[in-house]
Amino acid sequence: MPKPLTKAEIEAIFAAFAAHDPEPKGELDYVNLFTLLVAVVLSAQATDVGVNKATKALFAIADTPERMVALGEDAIRDHVKTIGLYRNKAKNVFLLSQALIANHNSEVPDTREALEALPGVGRKTANVVLNIGFGQPTIAVDTHLFRVGNRTGLAPGKTPLAVELKLEKRVPKPYLLHAHHWLILHGRYICKARKPACYNCIIAQWCRYPDKTPAPGAVAPPRAMP
Template structure:
């Protein structure tokens, strides 16, 4: 685990991220807050691309909690069976849809606690929804962010909660909104797990990673 970078270095890193991609976007396709919740819940231990392939047809016929309930668990399974853990995920999606209809009038709540009370929705999923739909600067830490944060020294931590806190504590406020997207995209396409692309990395000179590839 690299040591925590100083304020000026972190500001320069995010200045470069912003210059390269001013408005980074999450890659999960959705049409409203509900389909975003479902997409993120389905993405656990699966790729965004795989989820998008499964949900394109699904969201055309089930883009509200009630429509999902009308489709039913078996109908949902037919659409998502290419996604890992699809049976358990289908159960959770049906359960959370029922709760949204019965307790929230079919609307997705916009508090972290309420979101996390839904089946299959953990803190990371709640933070993604808060950030992407309501533009709240919540930090959803996945494996990419955990890796990048610890390699570079931007936001080191022994677990995802510690990395989340490190982002909130150390990334300048004007970069907080998009921080987790920049870090995810950097980890997904540049700072890869097995073969990081250090020679072409835009923050190579600022990064604390000792095993930089040549």
């Protein structure tokens, strides 16, 4: 087992992220809190690029719960049919729009409990909306963040919830608001699943991953004996 990261090393990691990208942003397109919620619901097991292509026309005509309900489930489904699991997602978008009208005066709620009570909204989706929409220091653990948390040694855990809770304890408070985006973007573009670009990694000197990818053309150093 690699040696756990120290508090100083974790501080250095997030200081490096902050210096590199002081105001990280999510890559889903939206026009208000409602369309943010819809976009995040649609993004489960789909790429942000694919969701953005599907929602461009949808959000142009249905950017409120009332307009989404008026559009109807069949028309919503036609707009999002290029996204994985689109039938179930279209149904959830329709139902959550109805729920917002009936239970929240057409407003997106700002608590995890209320968000998770909406159709199609789980803990990860709720955390994304709370973070981006309401500026709360939540951490949404997707496959990228789960990988980075385990691979780097920042927050080893067997489940997304375990990684989330560990990160909440370990990330220094000044960096908590943006930690979600830094780690997801890092996993998406640098710390990739099959072949991480360790030679371009700004936190490589602290990362505990033993099989760091050498730069193209370079010879990988021999692994240390346990």
